[in-house]
Amino acid sequence: MIIEKRAAGLPAFVTDYLGMALALAGLIVYFGIKADNFFTVTTFRMIANQIPDITIIAVGMTFVLIIAGIDLSVGSVMALAGAVLGVCLVRFSLPLPAAIAVCLAVGIVCGLANGFVVIRWRLPAFIVTLGMLEIARGGAYLVTDSRTVYIGGPVEVITDMSILGLSLPFIIAVVIVVMGQVVLSCTVFGRYLIAIGTNEEAVRLSGIDPAPLKLGVFVLCGFLTSVAAVIHTARMSSASPNAGYGLELQAIAAVVIGGTSLMGGRGSVVSSFFGVLIIAVLGTGLAQIGAQEPTKRLITGCVIVAAVILDHYRHRIRKGGGTKRI
Amino acid sequence: MTPAKNKTLLKASGINKSFPGVQALSGVDFDLREGEVHALVGENGAGKSTLAWIIAGVETADSPEGQAGGMSLDGQAYRPGGRADAEADGVRVVMQELHLVANLTVAENIFIERMPSRFGFVDYEKLNRAAREIMKKVGLGAVEPSVAVRYLGVGQQQMVEIAAGLSWRCRILVLDEPTASLTDNEIKLLFAQIRKLKDEGVGVIYISHRIEEVIDIADRVTVLRDGKVIATRSTSELSLNDIIRMMVGRDLEHEQLRHGGEAGEVALSVVGLTLGDKVKDVTFEVRRGEIFGFAGLMGSGRTETMRAVFGADRADSGEIYLGGGREPVKIRKPRDAVRNGIALLTEDRKEQGLLLRLAVRANISLVRLCDVSRFGWINMSRERSVAGRYVDALSVRCSSTEQTVGELSGGNQQKVVIAKWLYRDSAVLIFDEPTRGIDVGAKFEIYHMLGDLAEKGKAVIVISSDLKELMAVCDRIGVMSAGRLVATFDRGEWSEEKIMAAAFSEYVTTRPGSKRSLCE
Numbered sequence: 001m002i003i004e005k006r007a008a009g010l011p012a013f014v015t016d017y018l019g020m021a022l023a024l025a026g027l028i029v030y031f032g033i034k035a036d037n038f039f040t041v042t043t044f045r046m047i048a049n050q051i052p053d054i055t056i057i058a059v060g061m062t063f064v065l066i067i068a069g070i071d072l073s074v075g076s077v078m079a080l081a082g083a084v085l086g087v088c089l090v091r092f093s094l095p096l097p098a099a100i101a102v103c104l105a106v107g108i109v110c111g112l113a114n115g116f117v118v119i120r121w122r123l124p125a126f127i128v129t130l131g132m133l134e135i136a137r138g139g140a141y142l143v144t145d146s147r148t149v150y151i152g153g154p155v156e157v158i159t160d161m162s163i164l165g166l167s168l169p170f171i172i173a174v175v176i177v178v179m180g181q182v183v184l185s186c187t188v189f190g191r192y193l194i195a196i197g198t199n200e201e202a203v204r205l206s207g208i209d210p211a212p213l214k215l216g217v218f219v220l221c222g223f224l225t226s227v228a229a230v231i232h233t234a235r236m237s238s239a240s241p242n243a244g245y246g247l248e249l250q251a252i253a254a255v256v257i258g259g260t261s262l263m264g265g266r267g268s269v270v271s272s273f274f275g276v277l278i279i280a281v282l283g284t285g286l287a288q289i290g291a292q293e294p295t296k297r298l299i300t301g302c303v304i305v306a307a308v309i310l311d312h313y314r315h316r317i318r319k320g321g322g323t324k325r326i
Numbered sequence: 327m328t329p330a331k332n333k334t335l336l337k338a339s340g341i342n343k344s345f346p347g348v349q350a351l352s353g354v355d356f357d358l359r360e361g362e363v364h365a366l367v368g369e370n371g372a373g374k375s376t377l378a379w380i381i382a383g384v385e386t387a388d389s390p391e392g393q394a395g396g397m398s399l400d401g402q403a404y405r406p407g408g409r410a411d412a413e414a415d416g417v418r419v420v421m422q423e424l425h426l427v428a429n430l431t432v433a434e435n436i437f438i439e440r441m442p443s444r445f446g447f448v449d450y451e452k453l454n455r456a457a458r459e460i461m462k463k464v465g466l467g468a469v470e471p472s473v474a475v476r477y478l479g480v481g482q483q484q485m486v487e488i489a490a491g492l493s494w495r496c497r498i499l500v501l502d503e504p505t506a507s508l509t510d511n512e513i514k515l516l517f518a519q520i521r522k523l524k525d526e527g528v529g530v531i532y533i534s535h536r537i538e539e540v541i542d543i544a545d546r547v548t549v550l551r552d553g554k555v556i557a558t559r560s561t562s563e564l565s566l567n568d569i570i571r572m573m574v575g576r577d578l579e580h581e582q583l584r585h586g587g588e589a590g591e592v593a594l595s596v597v598g599l600t601l602g603d604k605v606k607d608v609t610f611e612v613r614r615g616e617i618f619g620f621a622g623l624m625g626s627g628r629t630e631t632m633r634a635v636f637g638a639d640r641a642d643s644g645e646i647y648l649g650g651g652r653e654p655v656k657i658r659k660p661r662d663a664v665r666n667g668i669a670l671l672t673e674d675r676k677e678q679g680l681l682l683r684l685a686v687r688a689n690i691s692l693v694r695l696c697d698v699s700r701f702g703w704i705n706m707s708r709e710r711s712v713a714g715r716y717v718d719a720l721s722v723r724c725s726s727t728e729q730t731v732g733e734l735s736g737g738n739q740q741k742v743v744i745a746k747w748l749y750r751d752s753a754v755l756i757f758d759e760p761t762r763g764i765d766v767g768a769k770f771e772i773y774h775m776l777g778d779l780a781e782k783g784k785a786v787i788v789i790s791s792d793l794k795e796l797m798a799v800c801d802r803i804g805v806m807s808a809g810r811l812v813a814t815f816d817r818g819e820w821s822e823e824k825i826m827a828a829a830f831s832e833y834v835t836t837r838p839g840s841k842r843s844l845c846e
Contacts, residue, residue, distance in 0.1 A: 186703060186704055186706075187699075187702050187703055188695045188696065188699050188702050188704060189702060191688065191692075191695060191704060194684070194688075195684070198682070198684055199677070199680070199681050199682070202677075202679055202680060202681055203681075204659075204660055205636075205670060205672060205678050205679070206664070206693045206746070207660050207661045207663065207664025207693060208692070209659060209661045265683055265684075266683070
């Protein structure tokens with residue numbers, strides 16, 4: 001009946017991330033030895049420039065998965081929000097802050113629509129956001145007349161800014177990761193989300209209305225997607241209606257590698273960030289040792305499955321069979 | 327009574343078993359004779375199921391140091407490597423939890439491991455014929471063997487599970503809490519089958535919380551406490567109280583449960599509550615400092631009434647008044663109820679009451695997170711100290727407030743639910759089957775908690791299917807029958823007969839032909 005306290009040792013937050021950090025370090029060391037030019041500032045700067053948009057989307061996705069939802073529309077919504085940004089800047093010549101505001105509003109509206117339909121009619125988020133995936137992609141083509149909108153200067157200011165050698169987008173992404181983790185583990189909102197993902201009916205019967213909280217999560221995911229859209233557009237200097245193709249699956253993969261459960265109730269934003277880093281390092285490293293695209297995808301796929309299997313065992317060990325009835 | 331000269335079927339000595347952090351069994355000796363029913367009793371977590379599972383090959387005992395302990399069957403060393411091994415030796419177990427495949431038929435479930443077939447196709451005629459024979463024995467004669475199991479009530483499903491166990495020719499049959507959801511009639515049929523098995527020389531290991539049953543059916547009783555054998559005695563030497571005393575290690579006989587204190591002003595008043603045909607025009611009131619019980623048969627609408635009061639289901643009509651107010655309060659969602667000081671402790675605590683994968687701390691603070699937070703920011707040390715306070719006050723047995731609730735025993739899980747609502751400080755507390763699946767010792771602790779709550783001026787409502795329990799703890803008992811509140815008795819006015827008569831009343835007058843449905 002009485003389960004002895006687990007051997008304490010390191011604080012929980014260190015052990016939680018230790019495995020991920022070791023895996024990442026292992027990859028870096030491996031590619032550092034294998035590839036001649038991997039262990040250089042250029043490589044790391046390249047990775048840092050690549051990942052801000054997917055990192056930000058992965059944060060939103062982590063929240064959605066924690067409440068046992070899913071958002072398949074993030075890639076398309078990013079394209080739509082980016083397209084609106086481009087059109088506002090080029091066709092309507094709006095100043096950058098105004099254009100960004102419109103762009104963010106698009107993301108929020110898409111998230112609101114997703115959340116509203118899921119909650120109001122109690123539909124599976126998988127189907128609803130699959131619908132939004134098509135809607136937003138279609139919207140992106142309509143807005144841009146199916147052509148890439150070249151923006152150039154007005155939007156490049158975002159990527160040009162840097163602090164201590166780190167680009168602004170990368171800093172924004174890291175700040176969002178930290179804030180996301182803090183919200184999740186230190187605030188009432190975060191606690192409610194974990195509780196909803198664990199047992200929504202118990203939460204409802206505890207006198208907490210899950211609907212507005214869940215809506216908030218979908219809106220948050222939409223909002224973060226549009227933030228990613230601004231950064232992505234700035235990096236490309238243009239808005240393409242094809243942007244973010246397949247991004248939803250990359251984001252889910254990163255989050256899952258980080259150990260967030262698709263069944264809800266368990267997850268960590270920082271771990272998702274590690275997931276993004278692992279995928280990015282793997283992709284860059286494999287490219288540098290001469291792997292072609294097919295090989296890269298094959299190996300990335302194996303890593304995703306392996307990560308989930310590892311996570312399964314990690315949790316078995318942690319639980320230690322304590323739930324067994326005796 | 328089986329003569330003692332019968333030869334020993336199974337002998338186990340010095341059995342040890344530990345799970346991480348728990349010594350489930352230590353040095354347990356046990357033996358089973360031919361044609362004997364040997365009961366295992368003890369509180370939850372005492373090790374009954376573990377011992378039974380080891381005998382049935384579901385679990386393996388820790389290897390004894392220097393061959394000190396082990397099991398023998400018919401004098402031969404017996405060391406099943408798995409359930410299949412044990413079954414090959416004629417040892418079968420019917421588990422406590424249902425293991426039926428809901429979409430398969432009753433017959434298919436009974437014969438799932440050996441479907442009669444011809445050229446790879448199931449021979450349904452033969453299957454159903456064989457199933458019907460077995461089903462008749464356990465009183466399922468009225469059920470078609472070709473009906474999918476999911477259409478049966480829980481009690482009937484349990485009988486199917488038992489039928490599947492009985493259908494095998496075996497030498498030892500282990501029944502783990504077989505009667506948990508059976509009606510009296512079904513229990514009688516089960517006992518008749520057990521007695522028949524005894525006559526055939528089968529040894530039966532019988533695990534149950536219901537001591538009356540054990541005294542009725544068992545030849546010998548082994549009492550376990552904290553993984554150790556307290557005693558093995560012939561049933562004829564023991565009384566109910568002897569067994570309970572051995573189980574909990576103290577005497578519970580003359581505990582005065584309710585002193586009948588002064589009831590205060592009306593705390594909750596429900597008028598004309600109606601919800602479909604489940605709840606019909608229910609009107610009652612509960613005063614502060616009072617424990618009001620709801621008796622009735624399964625499905626009489628007690629749970630539905632309370633869910634409607636709490637806003638978990640939306641009532642069609644009816645008004646709810648709180649604290650003697652003249653204006654009815656609007657309760658559309660559980661949130662409204664909680665804000666108005668009503669708490670509902672649901673019947674199914676795992677599915678509806680607890681966050682099993684989260685810590686004790688998070689479960690307790692959930693209903694009042696704003697109290698341990700500032701500007702939306704949770705103060706972890708405050709949260710921990712609040713949880714610790716309630717854990718101590720209710721003596722929840724857990725390693726720390728960080729322990730996952732899913733790891734606790736049933737009684738301690740229930741205490742966590744109670745702690746959570748105590749923390750919310752609700753004025754009206756509704757308990758739906760608060761002691762279901764809880765061992766005797768913890769039950770009494772919970773009865774005392776109910777009494778304390780009433781003494782503190784709370785209005786307490788208790789739904790229970792255990793009449794003795796209601797009569798022990800309540801000041802007044804309302805009886806529901808077919809969705810109506812048909813009678814209310816004050817303490818002293820009631821008797822078991824009166825309450826049962828009221829519980830059946832609506833069924834007799836409104837649905838004369840539907841007596842069978844009562845058994846489900």
